[in-house]
Amino acid sequence: MSNSVYEALTPQTLGERLGKLDVLTEYLGTDISTWSVKEVGDGNLNLVFIVESASGSVIVKQALPYVRLVGDSWPLPLSRAFFEYHALKRQALRDPGSVPEIYHFDEEQALIIMEFLTPHIILRHDLMSATRHETLAEVLGNFVARTLFRGSDLSMNAAERKQDVALFAGNDKLCDITENLIFNDPYFDAEMNRHTTPHLDGVVSELRADMDLKVEVQHLKSIFCANAETMLHGDLHTGSVMVTPSDVKVIDPEFALYGPMGFDVGMLLANFYMAYFAQPGHIADAEGCTDYQAWILQVCEDIWQHFVSEFSHLWRTERTGILYPASLYEDQGHHLASEQALTQMLSKIWQDMLGFCGVEMHRRILGLAHIAELDTIEDETLRAQCETKALLFGRHLIKNRHALGAPADLSRLALVME
Ligand code: ADP
Ligand code: MG
Numbered sequence: 001m002s003n004s005v006y007e008a009l010t011p012q013t014l015g016e017r018l019g020k021l022d023v024l025t026e027y028l029g030t031d032i033s034t035w036s037v038k039e040v041g042d043g044n045l046n047l048v049f050i051v052e053s054a055s056g057s058v059i060v061k062q063a064l065p066y067v068r069l070v071g072d073s074w075p076l077p078l079s080r081a082f083f084e085y086h087a088l089k090r091q092a093l094r095d096p097g098s099v100p101e102i103y104h105f106d107e108e109q110a111l112i113i114m115e116f117l118t119p120h121i122i123l124r125h126d127l128m129s130a131t132r133h134e135t136l137a138e139v140l141g142n143f144v145a146r147t148l149f150r151g152s153d154l155s156m157n158a159a160e161r162k163q164d165v166a167l168f169a170g171n172d173k174l175c176d177i178t179e180n181l182i183f184n185d186p187y188f189d190a191e192m193n194r195h196t197t198p199h200l201d202g203v204v205s206e207l208r209a210d211m212d213l214k215v216e217v218q219h220l221k222s223i224f225c226a227n228a229e230t231m232l233h234g235d236l237h238t239g240s241v242m243v244t245p246s247d248v249k250v251i252d253p254e255f256a257l258y259g260p261m262g263f264d265v266g267m268l269l270a271n272f273y274m275a276y277f278a279q280p281g282h283i284a285d286a287e288g289c290t291d292y293q294a295w296i297l298q299v300c301e302d303i304w305q306h307f308v309s310e311f312s313h314l315w316r317t318e319r320t321g322i323l324y325p326a327s328l329y330e331d332q333g334h335h336l337a338s339e340q341a342l343t344q345m346l347s348k349i350w351q352d353m354l355g356f357c358g359v360e361m362h363r364r365i366l367g368l369a370h371i372a373e374l375d376t377i378e379d380e381t382l383r384a385q386c387e388t389k390a391l392l393f394g395r396h397l398i399k400n401r402h403a404l405g406a407p408a409d410l411s412r413l414a415l416v417m418e
C-alpha cells in the first residue's frame, strides 16, 4: 500500500489493508482472520493499534492529519511520522536498546510498524500507583546523555550534522506547537488554556503579572529556538517512557528537532517533580506518601548524576566531532583545559535544564495538555494545592536557574514547600 493515497486505518480495515505486508505476515501469519486489532492510542495526536495473532504481535502507529485531542479544526502534517521514524532510528544507534525496534515505515500512509512493548506500561501510571523501578534513573540518565552527546557537534562530523539539521528543520509545525503551547500560552489567557478554577485563579494572575518571569521565559524560548545543539526527543515526558520491573524504553519522538541540550532532561525532570507534588492526591497514608515522594526526588537526583557521569565519559572518550578537538587539548597535554570546557558545558546545560523544567511544569497545569497525575485528582481543592506547589516550584527554578547549585538543592526546595 506504499504508494496509495493516505487513509486513516480503523480496526476493521487494518487487516485487509496491511495483510499483504511481508513484515506483518512474518510476525502475525498470513491468515488475517486470526489477527485481533485494538486501537489503544491514549496520546494527544495519533492512532496506535495493537495487532496480535497466535504467532506474535506488533504496534502500528499512524499519524492523523489533525490533532487528535482537538479534532480536525487543527490540522497537523502527516510528516511527523517521518520525523518520528528518523528519530527512532538515530536513538537506536546512539543508545542501543533504548527504543522499540522499527519493523517498517510507510511515508505515504504516515505509519510506523514497530515492536509491541509488552508487558510494559506507561511510566506515568506507575507514578500514580507508587511503583518503584530500580534501573529507571540509570537508563533515562544514560539515554539523555548518549542521545544528546552523539547527536551533537561533539560527536558528528560537519557534513553529517548539517544535513541532519536540514532534515529535521522540516518538522517546523511540531516545533511551532512547542514554541507556542509551552513558552507563550501559559503566560496569558490563551484560548485553549485551562486550569483548576476558581482555586488557582489567584496564583495564575500572580504568575501572569510577573514581568520578570515573562522575560525569563522568553529568554528560554530564545535558547530553544536559536540553539540547534543536538537532536532532541522533543516530548520526553513520563508518558513517553514505558516500563516493566526490569526494562525501560522511550517512545514517541515525533517532536524531534535540533535544539538545546537542556530541553529533554528539563522536560523529563519536570514530569517527575509534578508526580512528586501530585502524590497526596494518590496516596492517602501520610507516611507512605512521604516515602514514595522521597523515592521520586532520589530518581530526579540520580537521573542528573547518571546524565553527568555518562556525558562526561563520552566527552573524555568519544569527542570525534568538530567541537573542542582533542588536538587543541589532550594532544598538547592540556587535560585541565578539556575538563574546564566540560564543566562549563555541563553548567550551561544545568541552567537551561532548570528553566525548561519550570516552563514544562507551568504549561502542564495552565495550558492545553495536562498530565494524568494531577488531572485525575478528583478533590479539586486538594488538586489545586498540589498544582499551586508545582507552579511556584517551577517559577523558582526559572528565576533562580543561574544560582541553584545541584540536584540535592532541588530536593530540599521541594521538601520546603510541604
Ligand atoms: P501519541 O504520539 O499520540 O502520544 P504514543 O506513541 O505516545 O502516541 O502512543 C500512545 C500510546 O500507545 C502509549 O501511551 C502506549 O500506551 C501505546 N504504545 C505506543 N507505542 C507502543 C509500543 N511500541 N508498545 C506498546 N505500546 C505502545
Ligand atoms: Mg505520546
Ligand code: MG
Pocket: 043, 044, 045, 235, 252, 254
Ligand atoms: Mg506523540
